[in-house]
Structures are given as C-alpha cells and as structure tokens.
Amino acid sequence: MPELAPIVNAWFERNARPLPWRAPGFGAWGVLVSEFMLQQTPVERVVPRLQEWLERWPTPADLAAAPPADAVRLWANLGYPRRALWLHRAAVEIRDRHDGRVPRDVDALLALTGVGDYTARAVAVFAYGDHHPVVDTNTRRVLARAVDGRAQPGPPARRDLAAMALQLPAEHDAAARFNAAAMELGAVVCTARAPRCDACPLAAVCAWRNAGYPDTGDTRRRQARYEGSDRQARGAVLRVLREAPEHAAALDQVVPDWPDPRQRDRAIDSLIADGLAEASGGMLRLPR
Structure with missing residues (x-):
C-alpha cells in the first residue's frame, strides 16, 4: 500500500487543531503534564486545567515543592485523580534525579512514576524531536483500519509500537509530525463510532473501506457505567x-x-x- 505518512502529514498541516502543546517552545514539562492529563480525558477538559497548572507550577521543582493535596485539589474534575499524585511524585523524581529537567531518554522517562510506554515516547518525540513510534488509541484505530482492514483495533500490545514504527519516515521531523497526525486523524475523522470516511485523506487507500467496511468484531474493553459506581x-x-x-x-x-x-x-x-x-x-x- 502507499506510504501513509506523506498523505496524513499533508492533511495535518491543513487541519491540525491549535492545541497548546503543539505551540513552538511549549517545553518538555508542559508536554509531560499534558500527557498525564490527556490519559482517558477529553481535550476540551484538559486545555483550561493545563493552563492553570502550568501557571501555578511552571517547572517540576515548583510542583515538587507543593503539598500533594494541592495537586489533587487542582486536578479538579479531570477524573482518575491518582494521576495527580503520580504527576506530583514524578515531579519530585525529576527534581531529585535529573536536576529538575524532564529527561529525554525513554528508559529514564519510563522510570518516573505514572509514565508508561505511550507517555515516555510522547515526551521524547514531541518535546525533544527524537525518533520513536508514539501509539495511542486513536493511532491504533487508524492503523487497524487503513493497514489491517479491521473495524476496530485489538487490545493494546507491544506489537502496536512495531506496527507504527513500520510507518514512520526516517527523517525525525516528518516522523514526529506523523505521530501527531495519526493521533489527530483518529481523534477527529477516523473516530470509533462514526468515522467520517468522506473527509479522510486515507479514503482511497484504506483497507477497511476498500473491503466494504466488514464487521471484524470489537474486543475493546468497555468502561463500567459511571452513574452509581x-x-x-x-x-x-x-x-x-x-x-x-x-x-x-x-x-x-x-x-x-x-x-x-x-x-x-x-x-x-x-x-x-x-x-x-x-x-x-x-x-x-x-x-x-
């Protein structure tokens, strides 16, 4: 099949949302905070909270010096509040182990509290421009449909990183852009329930569309109902x-x-x- 990156990157240049973490010079600490907040939380709820956090704690050392209670309080309605504690602990670790600077190395990032495969690579790529595959739910859905011809991706697995790595351009800037572009495409066009295939830049080459949108099953884990939980x-x-x-x-x-x-x-x-x-x-x- 044709290379996906040039097609998706060209679409991204015209259609990317102006999100704060995409601004030049946003910084590794801002990227790390945003990635913590974006885990299982919609972008529109994260943006105002992110600004409030970074105004109050513009560096890891600033957050590390604050009581954990302040982090939990300012987390407010973002949900999954353990992330606030994890982010506070990560800030302490960055201050104590890395002289207050968010590390660049993926293994060093993975050693921070609350940082997993996705977040570590997202910081390395989007803050430092390094060459790694970054895979979230949206990316997995784009690859499942466009490459594998499946309606939905399977459960997250290590093979997802290998699948995305196969699609990355060799050039670092283009690879970083494709990581962001694939996520954006899955978030706003190739959505889980109502994909906008007529607006998709991959429509002509999408394996799932060309196969007639087969129902290949959905093994995604369903989140339990919130009301009364x-x-x-x-x-x-x-x-x-x-x-x-x-x-x-x-x-x-x-x-x-x-x-x-x-x-x-x-x-x-x-x-x-x-x-x-x-x-x-x-x-x-x-x-x-």
Whole structure:
C-alpha cells in the first residue's frame, strides 16, 4: 500500500487543531503534564486545567515543592485523580534525579512514576524531536483500519509500537509530525463510532473501506457505567475534601446523604489506600 505518512502529514498541516502543546517552545514539562492529563480525558477538559497548572507550577521543582493535596485539589474534575499524585511524585523524581529537567531518554522517562510506554515516547518525540513510534488509541484505530482492514483495533500490545514504527519516515521531523497526525486523524475523522470516511485523506487507500467496511468484531474493553459506581462515590468524597477549609472534613460530614453508606465508606477506604486521602482523629483530609 502507499506510504501513509506523506498523505496524513499533508492533511495535518491543513487541519491540525491549535492545541497548546503543539505551540513552538511549549517545553518538555508542559508536554509531560499534558500527557498525564490527556490519559482517558477529553481535550476540551484538559486545555483550561493545563493552563492553570502550568501557571501555578511552571517547572517540576515548583510542583515538587507543593503539598500533594494541592495537586489533587487542582486536578479538579479531570477524573482518575491518582494521576495527580503520580504527576506530583514524578515531579519530585525529576527534581531529585535529573536536576529538575524532564529527561529525554525513554528508559529514564519510563522510570518516573505514572509514565508508561505511550507517555515516555510522547515526551521524547514531541518535546525533544527524537525518533520513536508514539501509539495511542486513536493511532491504533487508524492503523487497524487503513493497514489491517479491521473495524476496530485489538487490545493494546507491544506489537502496536512495531506496527507504527513500520510507518514512520526516517527523517525525525516528518516522523514526529506523523505521530501527531495519526493521533489527530483518529481523534477527529477516523473516530470509533462514526468515522467520517468522506473527509479522510486515507479514503482511497484504506483497507477497511476498500473491503466494504466488514464487521471484524470489537474486543475493546468497555468502561463500567459511571452513574452509581464506586468511581462516582470516590469523586463525591474528593469533591468535599477539595472544597473544605484546609482540604479536611469531619468523617461524619463527608457526603452523609450518599444513597449507599456502605459504598461511600468503601470509597473512603479506597481513597486512603491509594494515598489520595488521610484519616486521623475523626477527620478526613487530602494528603499532606
């Protein structure tokens, strides 16, 4: 099949959204913070929160010097708040191990708390211009359809990196651009539920489209419903603590009207186990 990168990169130059982490000189710390925030969170919710974070903590050392409670509070409604703790710990590690500079080496990035294959390579590529495949859910979907002729990608696997590596141009700038462009294409055109094939630059060469859009199955893991879930209970507890004076509240005043008191108590216990809350003397507070 034709090389995908020249086609997708040309489309990206005309259609890329003006997102803050794509601005020249955004910096490795900003890229790292944005990648933490973008995990399982829509772009439109991340952008205002990212600006607020970087204004308050413009360097890893600034965040490392702040109490973990401040990180959890400012995380607000981004969801999966353990990411706030992980980012705080990563900032401490960057300060203590790397003289306050976000490392460039993928292995050094992987050694930071909360950083996995995707985030490490995203920082190395988008902040430093290095040559690596960067694969997120959107990229996997584009490759599954355009190259493999499948309606949806399979579960994430190490082979995804190899598949993307085969598509990367040798030139570093073009490779970095293609990494970003493939993600963008999957996010705004080659979407999971309603792909806009008539607007896709790969329409003429897409294996799935040319095969007549076969239903090849969908093995993606379904996220449990949020309403009524333990996740919702955890969020309600954290909201009370974020908004309480000094981020602390009496235990008997933490969402006392929750419909299922046992679920509320289970949420409190899990937050304590995750390090997102501390209990002492009948009080519950954000971590200090």
